[in-house]
Amino acid sequence: MSASVVIFFLIAAAALLPFTATSLQIQQPDCTGRRIHIRRLPPRFNADLLANCSAYPLFTDSFCPYTANHGLGLKTHNRSQSWYRTDPLLLELLFHRRMLEYPCLTPDPSVADAVFLPxxxxxxxxxxxxxxxxxxxxxxxxxxxxxxRSDQPLLWSRWSGHDHFLVMARPAWDFSQPLSNDPPIWGTSFLELPEFFNVTALTFESRPWPWQEQAIPYPTSFHPPNLPLLDAWAHRVRSSKRTNLALFAGGGGISASPNIRRSIRIECENQNSTNPDSDRYTKLCEVVDCSNGVCEHDPIRYMKPMLRSNFCFQPPGDTPTRRSTFDSILAGCIPVVFEDQSAKSQYSWHLPEEDFGEFSVFIPKEDVVYKGLKIMDVLMAIPSWKVKKMREKVLEIMPRTIYRSHGSSPGLRAKKDAFDIAVENTLKRIKSRLEEV
Known part of the structure; x- marks a missing residue:
């Protein structure tokens, strides 16, 4: 679908919001405390940005192809019903499209419990x-x-922005450049502006002091439209033959300086040449080279290897967390993380911190890089019964970390996905803040 068609749909859907929201409120009396008003913004803040998708050749040409299907991207193949070439940068469009289906929308901001900025x-x-x-x-x-401040000023000033929220489809670090940096180094200063200190920002990663932002999952390429397709995928994950102990899908690790990615690559290469457990695993460690973004929009490159691996390495890169963490959960490949910031302290809404040890393995990167701890020794020491138990826990949390397709079936909507959990907890967060104010 072209960007112009996407824009037309969003504009048309927004025009219908007053009628739709009112109808849904009548049908669903349980909207108390859950009413959301979508703020009408001029096109320069959303639709025009999609129309100018060819202005920034970030990928092979532009991000235009990834605006298709309201932010899901193009299908991986023509007959695909659930798999798309999704780019994380388009989560804002995807989230906006899902917000238009939210059952407790209201056209009247005076009765809204929260205000969404598209x-x-x-x-x-x-x-x-x-x-x-x-x-x-x-x-x-x-x-x-x-x-x-100029359009409906009372709506903004009544709570000084405390009741407003938006999605920012990059890590919070990319919006946290100090205002004093001259010249700028990297990023923008959006989250450093005092004007937005009270707004809740849903980002891919939050800083350690998340007063403003809350991390929500990166979108994977899997967006099922109905419950049978989700269940079929879960069955495939559960029945997949895990012939590899571990997998690293990513780039980096080729520099001479000590770092966790380099340690992972070296250990994988050495273990594969002398596999001490060849009767149990075909490979102890498989590496899928995703350098230069070759895996970014091609899920087949890494999903098949993930399906045949028990553990997936998730080392930090430019930022603590990787999209691959959520790809591995989708594949039933138990995440192996090397610092708390990688996920444990980030995604409290979607991945409860108290349950983290039940579906992941934590190995301090300092022990690996500087103390000689062998990752494979740690993983081999985990008994098979515990590996199976951890995978079942991964499968249990998997629906919470995916973004289902818009227009999905009632059966699937009964299961909370990443969007549902994000909105539900945003409302709780805003309510708590307003009570404090």
Whole structure:
């Protein structure tokens, strides 16, 4: 689907919001405390950004193909019903489309418990990160703030933005450049603007002091439209033959300086040449080289290897967390993390911290890089019964970490996905803040 068609749909759907929201409220009396008003924003904050998708050649040409299917991207093949070439940058569009289906929308902001800003902040940030305005990245967000203050000023001022939330489809670090940086180094200063200190931002990764932001899962390529397709995938994951002990799908690790990715690559290469447990595993460690983004929009490259592996390494890169963490959960491949910030302290809404040891393995990266701890020794010491138990826990949490397709069946909507959990907890967070205020 072209960007222009996507824009037309969003505009048409927004025009129907008053009728739809009112009808749904009548049918669903359980909307108390759950009513959300979608703020109408000028096209320059969303639709125009999609229309200009060819202006930033971040990938082979532009991000235009990934706007298809309302942010899901193009299907991986023509007959695919659940698999898409999803780009994380388009989560803002995907989330906006799902918000239009939210059962407790209200056209009346005065009765809303929260206000959603359909601002495609990550797309708008491209002009500051890669475009002509790189030296004025401290301005990111000021245009939006001026609009919110001038258009329906009472709506913004009644709670000073405490009841507003938005999605930012990049790690919070990319929006946290200090305003004092001159010249700018990397990122924009959106989250550093005092004007937005009270707004809840849903980001891919949060900073250790998440007053403003909360991390939500990266989107995978799997977006089922109905419950049978989700169940069929879960069955495939559960019955898959795990012929490899571990897998690393990623890039990096080729520099001479000590780092966890380098340690992983070296250990994988050495273990595969002298496999001491060949009767149990075909390979102790498989490496899928995803350098230069070759895996980014091609899930087949890494999903098949993940399905045949018991454990998937999730070392930090430029930021603590990787999208691959959620790909591995989708594949039933038990995540192996090397620092708490990688996921344990990030995704408390979707991956409860108290349950983290039940579906993942934690190995301190310092022990591996500087103390000589062998990752394979740690994994081989885990008994097979515990590995199976951990995989069942991974399968249990998997539906919570995926974003189902818009227009999905009633049966699937009965299961909470990443979107549902994000909205539910955002409402709780806003309610708590308003009570404090």
């Amino acid at each position: 601002y495609y902040s990550a797309l708008d940030a491209l002009k500051y990160l890669y475009g002509p305005e790189v030296n004025s990245s401290f301005n990111h967000g000021l245009d939006l703030y001026r609009f919110l």
